[in-house]
Amino acid sequence: MKAMLVAFVAIAVIAVGSNAVLDQVGFSAQERTSGPAVRLD
Numbered sequence: 001m002k003a004m005l006v007a008f009v010a011i012a013v014i015a016v017g018s019n020a021v022l023d024q025v026g027f028s029a030q031e032r033t034s035g036p037a038v039r040l041d
Contacts, residue, residue, distance in 0.1 A: 022028065
């Protein structure tokens, strides 16, 4: 049971960390799929 809880916490940390890293790098879906003719607010 303890190993499963540790795995769930690890999954959450990896998901949040990868989201933060990809946003900082500029690899969000919004930045990758929009062209210069698209206005994003």
